[in-house]
Amino acid sequence: AQTVTQSQPEMSVQEAETVTLSCTYDTSESDYYLFWYKQPPSRQMILVIRQEAYKQQNATENRFSVNFQKAAKSFSLKISDSQLGDAAMYFCAYRLYNFNKFYFGSGTKLNVKP
Amino acid sequence: DTAVSQTPKYLVTQMGNDKSIKCEQNLGHDTMYWYKQDSKKFLKIMFSYNNKELIINETVPNRFSPKSPDKAHLNLHINSLELGDSAVYFCASSQVLTGGGDQYFGPGTRLTVT
Numbered sequence: 281a282q283t284v285t286q287s288q289p290e291m292s293v294q295e296a297e298t299v300t301l302s303c304t305y306d307t308s309e310s311d312y313y314l315f316w317y318k319q320p321p322s323r324q325m326i327l328v329i330r331q332e333a334y335k336q337q338n339a340t341e342n343r344f345s346v347n348f349q350k351a352a353k354s355f356s357l358k359i360s361d362s363q364l365g366d367a368a369m370y371f372c373a374y375r376l377y378n379f380n381k382f383y384f385g386s387g388t389k390l391n392v393k394p
Numbered sequence: 395d396t397a398v399s400q401t402p403k404y405l406v407t408q409m410g411n412d413k414s415i416k417c418e419q420n421l422g423h424d425t426m427y428w429y430k431q432d433s434k435k436f437l438k439i440m441f442s443y444n445n446k447e448l449i450i451n452e453t454v455p456n457r458f459s460p461k462s463p464d465k466a467h468l469n470l471h472i473n474s475l476e477l478g479d480s481a482v483y484f485c486a487s488s489q490v491l492t493g494g495g496d497q498y499f500g501p502g503t504r505l506t507v508t
Binding site: 313315317319323324325326327330369371373375377378379380381382384386387389 | 427435484502
């Protein structure tokens with residue numbers, strides 16, 4: 281069974297600092313996608329970053345980058361130069377390559393302190 | 395241009411009533427979803443349609459009935475509303491069999507049952 285675990289219910293970071301959110305997943309498949317979604321107080325779910333499992337290179341989108349460790353089934357999100365607008369719930373998600381069911385973690389609430 | 399839209403954004407109703415939430419996507423995606431997000435922010439998939447065909451039907455009460463008139467629309471009808479149905483309902487879409495399979499969410503519908 282596919283499961284996604286986010287072990288940090290809540291985290292805090294000082295503005296301009298760097299924070300890393302953890303995510304682990306369980307699967308016996310080799311082809312899949314991993315995602316990080318952001319949900320600010322407006323409740324809109326926003327795609328932050330995507331990683332294809334067949335790619336060894338870690339995905340990067342501006343201040344957001346991931347540390348993808350396939351053997352360890354770990355997919356952490358690093359936010360550099362944190363901004364007040366980064367404060368949100370962050371969800372890790374998994375999808376098999378050719379199947380349309382997404383599995384979401386329970387979320388991590390990120391607080392950004394000025 | 396709104397990619398995934400939902401109406402209404404807020405819905406307040408009494409127990410026992412029947413209500414519908416509508417969803418439309420203009421991304422040309424082949425797959426649409428309904429999710430329920432509870433008060434603890436846990437995101438749970440309810441249904442998924444691929445080209446108007448129901449392919450994911452999680453353990454959801456029969457009072458919930460999705461309908462997809464075409465691949466750009468997925469509506470959710472709820473009969474005999476109960477207090478426990480109060481939640482935020484998200485519609486989403488993705489292109490699964492080709493492309494990166496990123497999932498795009500609507501703005502959510504906050505349903506409050508009194």
